[in-house]
Amino acid sequence: MHEPPGAFGLPQCRWTLGTLRQAAPFLHLSSNASLHHLLERLGISYKRGRHYLHSPDPHYRAKLALLACCQAQSRSDPHHYPLLYLDELTYYRQPTIAPAYEERGPHQPLARRSYQPNTPWRVGAALDGLSGRVIYRQARHIDCRELVCLYEDICQAYPKAKAIYLVADNWPLHYHPDVLAALVSQELPFPPRLTPTWPKEPSERAPRLELPIRMVQLPTYAPWTNPIEKLWRWLYQEVLHLHRLADDLGALKARVAEFLDQFHSGSLALLRYTGLLPP
Numbered sequence: 458m459h460e461p462p463g464a465f466g467l468p469q470c471r472w473t474l475g476t477l478r479q480a481a482p483f484l485h486l487s488s489n490a491s492l493h494h495l496l497e498r499l500g501i502s503y504k505r506g507r508h509y510l511h512s513p514d515p516h517y518r519a520k521l522a523l524l525a526c527c528q529a530q531s532r533s534d535p536h537h538y539p540l541l542y543l544d545e546l547t548y549y550r551q552p553t554i555a556p557a558y559e560e561r562g563p564h565q566p567l568a569r570r571s572y573q574p575n576t577p578w579r580v581g582a583a584l585d586g587l588s589g590r591v592i593y594r595q596a597r598h599i600d601c602r603e604l605v606c607l608y609e610d611i612c613q614a615y616p617k618a619k620a621i622y623l624v625a626d627n628w629p630l631h632y633h634p635d636v637l638a639a640l641v642s643q644e645l646p647f648p649p650r651l652t653p654t655w656p657k658e659p660s661e662r663a664p665r666l667e668l669p670i671r672m673v674q675l676p677t678y679a680p681w682t683n684p685i686e687k688l689w690r691w692l693y694q695e696v697l698h699l700h701r702l703a704d705d706l707g708a709l710k711a712r713v714a715e716f717l718d719q720f721h722s723g724s725l726a727l728l729r730y731t732g733l734l735p736p
Contacts, residue, residue, distance in 0.1 A: 571703035
């Protein structure tokens, strides 16, 4: 079942009952119905597929092991060693399409669009892995300056921290020399991939702030290792799917801010939703 039909000389990309019988004559089944009953007895059924991605990172296990060490230290001393998950999201003026209730028949839920351009807007946020607190910034673009401002907001929220573990994916901007210049000296055991045209050293205008942030690198192409991704899912469910604010981008941005503000002081519900609530 886990081999493609092409491995058996068949042109299809998926198995059917007929091609399964053709590829397995040793079963001596006379009809598709007989094969269907056999598969039922074996616990095999016809199921909808799902998207799947395997991280190609050769340091996948080592990165997760380092993250586990940081998580353990944060749990033992959260005031001095908080751990937050960082990520960025782009949303747009136009609503996204999703299921909703509607009367039976030809009518469908409507994503009411604007005639104006589909303007993008960016959110950068960090999720506290123990309290569910969310610290965020919105801007037209997330550049080095905006990212450093977000880092400053994070540090102001944890004035007693000796080190703030900031768990981030491999977006190159997280490791831009002008961004790292604002932090304490970093020990990155896994050299990040940077844009080849970027300078190797920070520019003179880059602020040197000595922010007590320690970057913790996630495996490449592994969004399931970053719980804040589920915060974005919740945002889409509550605010962005089928919204009716396409003609008022300011109101849409305010609605996004209102949603994120509810987690300003922490949230057990968010920890539960993201899978971070300890047993």
